[in-house]
Amino acid sequence: MDDLIAELAGVLGEANVLVSEQDQAPFITDWLGKYRGAARAVVRPGSTADVAAVMRICARHKAPVVPQGGNTSMSGGATPDASGQAIILSLTRLNSIRNIDAVGNTITVDAGVVLAKVQQAAGAAGRFFPLSLGAEGSCTIGGNLAANAGGVAVLRYGTMRELTLGLEVVLADGRVWDGLTALRKDNTGYALRDLFIGSEGTLGVITGAVLKLFARPHARASAFVAVRDAAAALALLATVRDRCGDRLTAFEFMTGECLALILRHIGDARLPLAATPPAAVLIELSDQDDEPELRERLEAALAEGIEAGLVLDAAIAQDGTQAKAFWRIREGVSEALVREGKAAKHDVSMPVSAMAEFVAVADAAVRRVAPGVRPIVFGHLGDGNLHYNLLPAEGQDPAAFAAIAPELTRIVHDEIGRRRGSISAEHGIGQLRVDEMPLRKAPLELELMHQLKHLLDPAGLLNPGKLMPAATKN
Template identity: 45%
Template sequence: MPLSDDAAFAAVLDRFVAIVGEHHALRAETDIKPFVAERRGLYPGLSRLVLRPGSVDEVSRILKLATETKTAIVPQGGNTGLVGGGVPDGSGRQIVLSLSRLNRIREVDPLSNTITVDAGVILQTLHDAAEKVERMFPLSLASQGSCEIGGNLSTNAGGTAVLAYGNARELCLGVEVVLPNGEVLDDLRKLKKDNTGYDLKNLFVGAEGTLGVITAAVLKLFPKPRGREVAIAGLDSPQAAFELFGRALDRAGAGLTAFELIGRRPIEFVLRHLPGSIAPLAGDWPWYVLMEISSGRSAEDARATIEEVLGEGLETGLVGDAVIAESLAQAGAFWKLREDISDSQKPEGSSIKHDISVPVASVPEFIERAAVAVASVSRDARVVCFGHMGDGNLHYNVSQPVGDDPASFLSLYRPMNKAVHDIVRDLNGSISAEHGIGQLKRDELAATAPVVGLDLMRRIKAAFDPAGIMNPGKVI
């Protein structure tokens, strides 16, 4: 039925509430507020209803009714996204569908190295469940205490362990998905090999809730390493970091589980604003590398490998100084420096953020060219560059000049994005490495994606969601 007036819309909302019950439907503005605001504050939304279903059947009935009434649905996990993909628009006519009550761990199978979980399971909870059976789930994010598995899959989350284990798509073996018409696709299989037709799960992983709602998944587990060593090294340039990465990869192979590049300014921000932070090295360096090497054989093997890598780096002049963590607490402190970078930017004023990837060998060239491009848009803007050098993904953020007006600086968002993203495309990279498209990059995707590829995406969207109810206004 067309929602032509407020009374008709209110009646439709009552029908949705009846599916989950009043207790699991949020209508009060104060209750809804956390579900319509995203972390960066760029996309304030409105909604008159948040639904919190407790079963796959309820999700199915909700989507079936949404298609029937042409009511827009915005699926939401932990609402930790950074591109405005999980919040409603400002019309007040979109319903938020929170998956947080679907939070069962359905099965842990250490022999198959799999875990089957509901979409609302918090990432840290999954880590804890794997730990109990001497396994690990390698997806690691700063928000893992609140982000949910459904959201991780819908955005194809990356994190710090992609180098060794892959992103969320590569960690997923099967999914359960409710389609817009209410049908349920049960593809919760543990198979490592399966060539029976199209790989349907990968249409939904990374689709940001625009094709259906992921309600459960089968994910890969891995044996816990018997040895793990973490070190921080100081270097003069990204080129030196790239050469060190090559040596580390040659020596450690798949045991190189993290290789993070961090500029001096991000470290300075953390030390300035986050109490308890300690400088990792005695002197200041233009660039730092946070490296982790793991071993399935022994702690001694991991230690010997990281000492060999750093020793060669010091001898050849690639590394100026380095320290290996001498305890779990110190290793945790090194990682905390990396994880606290985003929060440390906030006291410095507004920032324009880029989540890009380029071929690993092109990282030094990108950093050099991007610095010039940033200065051409805002001469005194401060580059805050850090990220997963091992897989070519950098968080290339730009903080406002000291003393500048935050709103004035944010008015440069589009020209700054264009300046940085033009270099990314010239290097055959991606403007969205792990955060997704959402609203933030939707228009740029439409303007720059290959014509045939964009047309295929639109045809897939139309085939799965002809009523256009699934997270409208996101991705395409």
């Protein structure tokens, strides 16, 4: 046992310092199976003090540290490189609900708490935590914060940055910043909290958070609506917003090609329309009470959409079972994509008003380079976030498609750049997009990011090779 491992075992106990290949296996491969690395050890601290001790030891030994929560990153952000030098810092033992304040509408949690547990704890206190993700049964709050997760309810409640009041963070040298404040107003300096949220573990290790809670919605109204294209969907979005205000919780868009893929691969998905439309939106309203009134608002908005020629067909859920069936269609997209085969995936955002034009232009551009390519487009239309995925032409050799995938990604991201959008809306940069950062960020912006990284992590030990590799080369 080398000195580093011995010191870590002395603090955490040998049972929480995993060195065998078998014990490390669940931690060194990402959940999509795209990235595989190697680690010197996987450590499992049980408290913030443990995390601080680990960081001090690793700083002394100049050992890289890869923070990891539920290991559900979509961009390889929690997987080490292949050098075998990194310490994986698994936070899953930090899994306590520290406090719930039903009057102040806050919940204070450890970073390793699984998202579903936070939702359940809020519900037991008569409150509501709105972040909802497909991986909510396994992703952790620390990971949600590190990637600034969004999900389907961003339209009403915002991303994790908007849902967070305070943080506790262990720095690269082992010092602990206690910013676990529940204040909603504090104008006493820089917003350090916002600096760590979305930093993908490259500036510090988040160990705790104070999150916002909300009144629990008891009334919901959902509709599955056929539209002709993204332009009609955007016009309908404006109509629903005018009619329903902040009751609008979700407005999810799917193209007809996307719906066909779901129906092909997801056995329990049932389209509540007479035929597969050119495109569709899933609309959800929520409020504290009066479900009949909420449904009437939605019906009135859809009637206005029909009159304006925006709505081709619509089904309104009559109960929770039907609403759940609508959401099963939307939730089946990722699973259907995996079953269909390898896709070139893009998680992009742009001004909402630019989305319809982007889809039309990007579709045409990729088809010029790759005739027969199949765009599978879905996402959170109301907040400007699309998942623009490209499947190979029917019968195309996977290797041939993989060879042109980088060119297709460049085309898609160039179109995003022309609209002053982002190449990562909610999945993070991780390893997947790190080489593109110099192409997509202004030199001054990269310089400032580099300076912040050097200030907080001068040795470049925190999650090296993620987000911006130049920041680790000092």
